[in-house]
Amino acid sequence: xxxxxxxxxxxxxxxxxxxxxxxxxxxxxxxxxxxxxxxxxxxxxxxxxxxxxxxxxxxxxxxxxxxxxxxxxxxxxxxxxxxxxxxxxxxxxxxxxxxxxxxxxxxxxxxxxxxxxxxxxxxxxxxxxxxxxxxxxxxxxxxxxxxxxxxxxxxxxxxxxxxxxxxxxxxxxxxxxxxxxxxxxxxxxxxxxxxxxxxxxxxxxxxxxxxxxxxxxxxxxxxxxxx
Numbered sequence: 403x404x405x406x407x408x409x410x411x412x413x414x415x416x417x418x419x420x421x422x423x424x425x426x427x428x429x430x431x432x433x434x435x436x437x438x439x440x441x442x443x444x445x446x447x448x449x450x451x452x453x454x455x456x457x458x459x460x461x462x463x464x465x466x467x468x469x470x471x472x473x474x475x476x477x478x479x480x481x482x483x484x485x486x487x488x489x490x491x492x493x494x495x496x497x498x499x500x501x502x503x504x505x506x507x508x509x510x511x512x513x514x515x516x517x518x519x520x521x522x523x524x525x526x527x528x529x530x531x532x533x534x535x536x537x538x539x540x541x542x543x544x545x546x547x548x549x550x551x552x553x554x555x556x557x558x559x560x561x562x563x564x565x566x567x568x569x570x571x572x573x574x575x576x577x578x579x580x581x582x583x584x585x586x587x588x589x590x591x592x593x594x595x596x597x598x599x600x601x602x603x604x605x606x607x608x609x610x611x612x613x614x615x616x617x618x619x620x621x622x623x624x625x626x627x628x629x
Contacts, residue, residue: 437614538573582610
């Protein structure tokens with residue numbers, strides 16, 4: 403979701419207003435930068451309408467453009483907030499190691515193979531870390547930049563090198579900085595010890611930022627609510 407230009411949030415709000423006849427303001431589970439994809443974005447909104455959730459989803463999909471689809475709709479408690487109540491989020495990053503024109507907008511096409519063993523060594527370092535202030539935009543740093551990582555690993559799947567990370571929160575551009583730094587370690591542009599040191603308290607910001615089009619918001623989990 404972006405501050406300028408066309409956004410998923412803006413399009414949803416426009417279409418919901420059209421058939422519910424209310425000033426609908428959806429709240430998304432998280433923002434995605436330009437070029438980043440969302441496989442499991444959630445949003446909630448309040449309505450006075452008695453229309454059931456299944457009908458709302460049907461009407462929305464009839465009106466939405468082809469690049470936005472509602473895969474499900476359910477009634478939730480009145481105090482539910484898709485952003486605030488998210489317990490865990492999972493991001494996925496895809497790297498295409500073969501030159502490819504068709505995958506260029508859906509992955510980071512590099513045309514060379516990375517050492518997956520070294521990548522997973524770096525991924526385990528990230529999994530045990532807590533402070534990620536050197537893996538985000540400086541302007542977006544918070545007083546507390548700690549994140550709890552539940553899973554961080556690389557695999558090869560369906561022709562892609564895939565990184566998946568699950569955490570309780572993510573800082574701005576955090577996954578892209580992690581991917582950029584880990585691939586730099588794999589190629590010898592940075593050693594593993596330097597990578598480890600970036601998780602310390604010193605201001606040692608990573609300079610490696612992977613492109614946005616390989617990044618996917620893959621899953622969002624809510625405690626006590628099945629969506």
